Each structure stands twice: as structure tokens, then as C-alpha cells.
Amino acid sequence: MTLSDSGPATESSTLALDDGDIYLCQDGPRDAPALLLIHGSASSARSWDPLVPLLTGSHHVIRIDLLGHGLSGKPSDSSYAIPDQARRIGMALDRLGVEHAIVAGHSSGGYSATALAEQRPDLVTALALINTGPSLNAFIAPTSAAIDPAQWPPTDEQLREFASTGFSRVGYQIPQELLDEVRAMTYHTLIATMQGSTGYLEQRSLPDRLTVLGKPLLVIFGEDDRRWRSSSAADYRAVPGAKVELLPGLGHSPLLEDPPRTAALLLAFTASHAVRAD
Template sequence: MDETNTPYDKRAHSRADAAPGPPRGRRVWSRRRIMLLAAGVLAVPLAGNTASVLTQTAEASGGQIVRLPGGDLHVVQDGAPGAPTVVLLHGLAGSTTWWDPVLPALRDRHVVRVDLLGHGHSAKPAGGYGVAEQARRVGSVLDRLGVRHVTVVGHSTGGAVATSLAEQRHDLVGGIALIDTGPRANAYIGDSLTARLITTPVIGQVLWRLRSDSTIRDALSTAFTRNVPIPDQVIADVRGMTYRSLTATSEATHAFLKQQPVPDRLAHLGLPTLVIFGSQDRRWQPSSAQDYRRVPHARIEILAGVGHTPMFEDPDTTGALLHGFTLTTAPR
């Protein structure tokens, strides 16, 4: 969801998130609630909803565009080109901006941030949002950049993509770090009312067409537990998504987790694994982080008082954990 940069308002910026979380099965809604909301919203015509932007092309913004069949990806590189490479993958409705707070801790690494297909400044086509497809695209980007060994880090949905990349590219991935990535579909807690309605057919499309900054912030409200300032660019990046890219990514993540839990996928890969989880995550059951104990030698770090997005809520600790982990996964 993107738009203009508005004057900073602490209350308005107090909470946000990586976006409406994956719909874990349809919630049972009060018929009266749905009817009342629909009466006020459906009066707006659906004509020209999102079809006109389903094939948006990638835009460069402080990075570079990597041309790929089916949709180009926006990539930002930081740090020393000759240093060990760390790949950062954002969550649903996120973007490269989500990693800004931890960049100082990784300044001696070669950091590659990717806007996943449908997100940020990457292309937003009608299809291609499967988790395995997203992972293949990330692998293709790294091949184009000439990168041969990486530590891959994923936040929430980005963790699913990171896991799939590790499954596909044993030659490339030397370690994986997951930040508040739900291990299984039934560990999902839920979304705000607005976020749930956005994933409801017809009503969701209308709400998306009418989206405002305040609507976006409400939809993202469960992603943060601590009150932290959220940059306008985070809201802008969500606003810039298409309805199709949002819902298709959400559905793909749910399907990936339902097919096989993340810990089971990682257990046989033999990779160094770091799991960071907020003890007050409002999207995933914090206790579900213990599922990762099934991964041999996985290191699990629970951050006290932190919610779903440790990069913003506790960037110093999160950055230090990531940096320390990269020291153990760099090629020797």
C-alpha cells in the first residue's frame, strides 16, 4: 500500500506490520457485521478495481532492477561487495525498507535485500506468487549478481521463501535465519478486523480500492507489540501493492505451511539455523517457536516483550544476533 509521505504523527505511526497475515481458513463472521459493513462499502462501484495495475512493472528506487521472465525484481545491495553475503527477505506486504533498522549491525557484510514479486518496487503481475516460485526468483537474482554462497534471513512469510530457497539450492545457501516465521499453519493467531475483511471476497476488493493510510495501519496493527515509529515508506509500500499480489502471496504461504511444516523441511537439510521469535508475537503463537527444536542444532532466541517484528521493536538485539550468526556460516 503506497502513497505520499505525510507529516510524522507519533500516534499514527505507533503500530504497523509486515501486512495482513496469511488467512488460516475462513473465520466465522457475524452476518449482521458483514451486512452492515457491506452496506456502507459496496455502494462504491468495483469497476476498474485492480485489473489495470495487475501487470505493473518494477520501479528502481535506490537499488537496481534485475530483469527476469514473468516479472522483474528490485534489489538493494549494501556493505562491502567482497564480504560474506547475507540475503534479507521481508514478510507479506513488506519491502526492503523493513530491514533498515538492522543494517548498521551488518555493515561489514555484503547485504542483498530483495523486494519479492508483487512487493515494494518489484513487478506486480497476475501470477507467480507461489513460495517455491518466489524462492527460484531469489536464486536467479543471486546468480545474476554472481553470488555463490549466502546466509539467508527471512521475516515471517519471507522465512517460508528462505526455507524453500534452502531446499532448492544446496549449492548456494550455507545457513538460514528465521524471524517470527510461523512453523505450521495452525499456529496462526489471527489478524485485525480490517485485515480479515480485506481477505474476504468482494468486500475485500472494495476495501482495497478505498484503502487509506489509516486503513492500512489498522490492518497492520497486530504486527507490533511495542510502540515504535513506523516510516511512511512502510505504509507507501503496502499501498503500492495490488489486491492480487497481496492475497495470492498470503494464500501461497498458507499452502506452503499446510503442505509441510517449516521445521520438518529444515530438519533434513543440515544447515546452521537461527530462529528469532518475539515473546509477545500477536500473529503467531510464541510457544510455536519451540517446534524448531526438531531441527538439529537449531539455535532459538526468544526476545522478551517483543512482538512480530523484532527488526523495528528491538533492532540492536536482532542485528547483533544476525551478525553473530553470519560469522558462523561464512565460507572458510
């Protein structure tokens, strides 16, 4: 399997921020409602590639590589804490002139999405979280051995084992492009970004944070997630008005495993909450 490269040309750019360069790409009409897509740990904006063509008919789709990932900078002396990742996202959207956006995050990308809404409630109109663990209690500890820093960069075989729990079934052919994106990280940025997510959840669970925010919320969860207990999706029902959708037969990465089903849920949600650009 390879990631889709169909559809209109993607406009990409790199923004120089005070603590690192941030890569982003844009698709769809610029005057359409903005939809920001944030990837998870050890991933990149490319993880959304199969989904983007299904969203651009009605949205200005923006994807970003968080610092330490993809084509963004990988400095060893910058903070990879979730609030700092969110701050950079807000600065990037300001540079683009985006005043309102629905923000969707996959996995730990949901933490950056939530932190952005905490920092910039005027900017974020609604949130969609895809297989984002609500608290550390929901985490399923991996059974495979951790990657040895002495063996960095890892082989394809090591990467496939490392990433295997990101999908519902054993033997799923993980796109080579995504393996290459992990290998392009440094060991420091891999560990630091994961620690940033853990630290964010240790401070406060996502349902508690989201209840205070009062933003429209969609939660999508593959029922066969092998990283987070799918039953924990029910924790989000504590957030007033939250809509929770469980997807049978899908695992941690519905955006890759079944793009049409994932896009349909996103589009139904955004249709009610999108704000068109002036």
C-alpha cells in the same frame, strides 16, 4: 518514526526475469560474506533499513523485493507460490555472481528462504528465521475485519489497523514508508502472496522441511508476537542443532522494534557460518 537512511549509499538495480522484474539493493563490501535479507508479506526490502547499517561492517548485505512487493513487478498472470518466489531469488543471486549466502527471512520471508535452501542447497549456507510461524497451528487469527477489495487502495487508518498485529504494542507508530509500500501493491498480489505462504505450510511444516535440509539454523522470535504464538518457536528445536532465541518485550517485527538486539543475534550466528566471496 521513519526508516533510517544513514550509512553508505545503497546500490540498487532492477533485474528483468522471465515472469516479472525484480528489484534488489546491495550494501557493504562486495567481497565480504553475503547475507540475503527477505521481507515478509505486505512488506518490502525497506523493512530491513534500520538493521542494515548494523550488518554492513562484516557483510555484503543483499535485499530483495519479492515479486508483487515494493519496487518489483506486480503482474497479474505470474505465480506467487513460495517455490516460484524462491526460484526468482536464486536467479537474482546468480545474476549478482553470489555463490554462497546466509539467508535471513522475516515472517513469511522465512518460507522463501527455506524454499531457496530446498532448491539450491549449494547456494544457502545457513538460515535465520525471524518470527516465522512453523506451522498453521501456530497462527493467531486476526480480530480485525479484512480489507475490502472494493476499498482498494486502503486509507492510512485501514492500513494501520491491518498492520497493527505486526508489532508488540498497541499504538506503535508504524513507519509511513511501510504503509505506502502496502498501498503500492495490488489487491491481487496482496492476496496471492498470502495464499502462497498458506499453501507452503499446508504441504509441510517448516521444522520438517528444515530437518531434512540439515542447514545451520537460527530462530529469533519476539515473545509478544500477535500473529504467531511465540511458544511455537519451541517447535524448531526438533531441527538438530537449531538455536532458538526468544526476545522479551518484542513482537512480530524485532528488526523494526529493536534493531540492535536483532542484529547482535544475527551477527553472532553469521560469524560462525559465513563464507567469504572469492
